Amino acid sequence: MLRAENLSSWAKYSFSSAIIVRYMFYSVLMMGLYLGTHNSFVSLGLNMYVTIIAGIFFIADFFGHKYSGFPLPLKAQLLYILMMAFMLLIYSPTLLMGYGAIDHGKIFLYYTFVSYAVGNFLLFFLPRNRFIFIAENSWLIFICAFISSSLVIFLFGNDLLEGYTGWENMGVNRSTIKQPLAVLFVLSLSWFIFERKLWIFLLSCVGLLLSLYGVYISSSQSLLVSVAGILFLAFLMSFKNKIYLIKSLILAISMGIFAIPYLIYSKSWERLTSLIFLKDEYLLGGGYDTSRIDLIQEGLSLFRESPIFGGNIYNTQGLYCHCFPIDVLMAGGVIGAILMVIILYGCLRGAWRIYKNCDGKYYWIILLSLFLFSQGLFHGDYCTLISMQTAILLSADMIFSKDNIR
16 A cells, blocks of 8 residues: 655645646636636736746755656656757747737747646656645545536537637637546546445536536547547456446446437537548638648658757647647657657556556546547647646656555
């Protein structure tokens, strides 16, 4: 059994508050959008709060020797962060982009890199005590995801059903508001299968129903693929225990009877089949007539122009590739790709060590990481490797790599 010393009151409340702010971030922006207020300063304040708390924890833990050595994947991760920071310094944007992040100038690129990538990574770069705390208190994230998903459905559900993709000028778009739905689905699914308390089971049922309805109205093919992958992985992990397996079979049969036919009639199924057969006609926001397939092709073309060092943070339209492996090739070249392979290997090893050494209440970490990585194949950029999922899985790899189980 993995054990650690208790967190101090300050550490517990400040870390919890940073988690809540991170997972309520888009909820606050959605409320601002609904009320017609401007979100820029609110977004800045929330991001800076999380980044400052994360930085304080990292510095204190590093000099307090709370980290138990840095395995090779973690060293590759830190080198990758430095490499991408350098690429941002030498990058010269040639196009002002209304849809993404360059329209506010290069300083905004530094801000988004620090707050959305590095700050988020440091928040989840966990020594043993905070790793156990967040793993055993997944209800913190569940509550945030439940509130956020409720806001998505009740405030913007009709717009999503009609296929509306606006709101970018308010800091909220269709891609970001669906993330709370998937987080709620992951935690509800994990609770349903791997937890045994009755009140948790009842909450998981409510969360599953709410999140699946959100998946239906979102018309997102990437969300549909992620849900399918999460279900399959959860089923495989349920073989560890007979009770887990029975519950996963019950859920699979129920979804086969009710949810799957329901989702097939949604727009997401039509869009998914069009992508599979290379007929992706979905246009990105901001007036750019560009499909994901076009972005991937241009990303590969830019990689071939600079295969060793990359250097293309964005393409000629000021867009990222919406597929993080291609984006890493475009931004970091072969060197970045090598670091990516090492980092992903460490993440897989960390996931395996969680599964091998921990009980079911820790498994939501693996499932949520799978969701975020799978979403990165549709929406991700080079910062997908500097994120919550890499931080927490590499932390697990570090924690379980030595004599840290006691």
